[in-house]
Amino acid sequence: MNNFKFKRIPYQDRIAHKTLTERLILYGGFLVLIFLAAWFYVERASFMDLSFHLFLLIMDGLAIQNNRFVAVLTQLFPIAGIHLGLSLNSLMLLYSLAFPIVYLIVFFLLYELLKMRLLAIAFFLSQVFMVSDTFFWVQSELPQGLAVMFLFFGLLLKKGSNPIHQKFRNAMAMMLLIVLVFAHPLIVFPVVFLGIYFSFHKGTGSKLGLYSAAFFGMYVLKSLFVKTGYDSQAMGGLRNFKHHFPDYFSLDTQIDFVGWLVSDYYLLAIGFAVLIFHFIKSKNLMLLLFYLAFFLGYLFLINVSYAGSGAEKFYLENMYLPLGVMTLVPLVYFAADNQLFAKHFLIGVAVLFAIRLGAILSRSELYCDRVNYLRELIDRQHTSGLDKTVLSEGDVNMDLIMLSWASNYEIWLLSTMHGGPTHSLLIVNNPEEFIRARGDDNKEVFMSAWAKFNYDQLHPAYFRFENRTEAYRVLE
Known part of the structure; x- marks a missing residue:
């Protein structure tokens, strides 16, 4: 007994394993989001689209708009409540709770079943990273599609020796791919971004390339042959690139976005700067150009397309969410691999989450x-x-x-x-x-x-x- 010594596990090994503290932070964070969804259920359920969707659910049993079938996941909750004869007040509460509960299930699948720890943590942070107004405008199919996208990549990146399990994961990934194609027109950008990024980072280019090509091909076919009036109208904003040429930098949306970077999306600005510094320091020119091209290209696509439209902040924030995902995923993987950041990785996750909870609460007024x-x-x-x-x-x-x-x-x-x-x-x-x-x-x-x-x-x-x-x- 006297020879026994407690062996301290090096931080490089500790961060690769789940701990009780980590689980408390991550699951506790989701419980806080569920609590806030219950606390602000009236504000969420009675805000624009969700009130309209609840009306349609009572009238027709489903409220699938523009063939975006990913919304079925959250609509199952109020549908069940209607069949159980619950009160209108209870349906509003159920609908508000449906979103964080579905996202918690996605996190559980990533974190516990697929063992994709870092991808799960990136998904966890994405729930608040660029969220303030969109906490109250919750029905958009874009964040629901992003959740499916995380699960899609978790299935593709999971490694295992059991061929039966691998075939099952591939089949599930193909099913989710179809859901993604119909989730939201803008989902193509984060899907392609992560497909290319993980090909660089994980060395799984052939498999990811195959599924990314399948997604892109199906997406193009869907865009050509399964059009909706709403999506066609939204695509009309692309004419602004010609209309405003070359005066892109003084557009109202560009000016507003810079202001929101300071007042609301400051973590995005910090994450962007950290990644740029990391890519330059590591002399990874290819990843630097790749990240800048996708980030700035997507930002310009949104800001130029909606210039002069009078779009409200909650609507534009929803469109900006892929920027957060494009930044968060490489940032989380970089922080976990970096000796300086890895020592305080969990603290950083908790602090970032707490800061953004404050942003949500400040916007609730x-x-x-x-x-x-x-x-x-x-x-x-x-x-x-x-x-x-x-x-x-x-x-x-x-x-x-x-x-x-x-x-x-x-x-x-x-x-x-x-x-x-x-x-x-x-x-x-x-x-x-x-x-x-x-x-x-x-x-x-x-x-x-x-x-x-x-x-x-x-x-x-x-x-x-x-x-x-x-x-x-x-x-x-």
């Missing part, structure tokens, strides 16, 4: 104020003795509303979620013209910006209409 303002509009409507009204955009605080197209879905949720009567309130540019264009038969219909639904079409458990005698009127 805007979305809490937005919900309170919508409730004030409901109270104003109630005070007027009305529950079916149309309001002019000029008479509301559009800095809080941001976009008004989903106002009636948002008002439906907020007025009905606790069992109260359903209110209908649309915010449009010209209320009088809006009502006149939809005719006189508006007494027993639920109207949206594009359609109207008879009361008898709507599920009575989630729509409680008391006024069936008055038509829509302008709220003064």
Whole structure:
């Protein structure tokens, strides 16, 4: 016993193994995100697209937009709640929770089953790295596609000697490849980026090249033969490259992005600088040019395409998320391999995560104020003795509303979620013209910006209409 000495494991070996502390940080971080999704479930579920999707889920059973089937993963939660007869309030909570729970499952598969530790940590950090407004605008298929992409590469990069397991992973990767093709048009950039990067970093070029080529080929075929009006309209922004040539650097989106780099996306700027320094110091010219080409090329694609569009920050932030992935993955692998950073790797992960949680919380005030303002509009409507009204955009605080197209879905949720009567309130540019264009038969219909639904079409458990005698009127 006297000869026994505790042998300290060198940090180079320690960082390659999972520890209790590491698990507490990573799983604890996801639990915090789940808690915040529950705490802010009203702000998330009643914000634009998610309120519209919940309406479609109740009406039709699915809300797949533009053939983006990746959304099925998160929609299964409210669908199950509808079949169980849960209240509207519970459906809103379930839908908000669905996103971090699905991402936690993806992390578990990467971290525990596939043993892809560093890829899992990069995915963990991607949940907050460039997230502030997109924590509240959650329904986009792009971050859902990014989650599938991480799992896709985890399956491809996993090494094992069992040929049956390898065939199973390859089959699963091919299935996820099809999901990725239909996830979001912009997913092609991070998929190709990681395919090339891991070919450099991991020395698995032949297999990754085969799957990357298959993805790109299927993506091109899908773009040519399975077009949607929304995606075609979005692609119209490419005309801006000709329209603004050569004045690309003074565009409003470029100026806004620089401001957001300072106020919000500072970790992206730091990560970008660290990688550039690393590539230069290691004299890896090929990786340097590759990273710069993808990062700056993608940034210019977004900023030039949306120049002058008036796109809100939450929408552009969603488009910027691949920049975070392109930076995070090489940054995590570099930090884990570097002697200076590896000693404090876990501390760095925890600090980065905590910093970005602060950014999410600081941004929450805007979305809490937005919900309170919508409730004030409901109270104003109630005070007027009305529950079916149309309001002019000029008479509301559009800095809080941001976009008004989903106002009636948002008002439906907020007025009905606790069992109260359903209110209908649309915010449009010209209320009088809006009502006149939809005719006189508006007494027993639920109207949206594009359609109207008879009361008898709507599920009575989630729509409680008391006024069936008055038509829509302008709220003064």
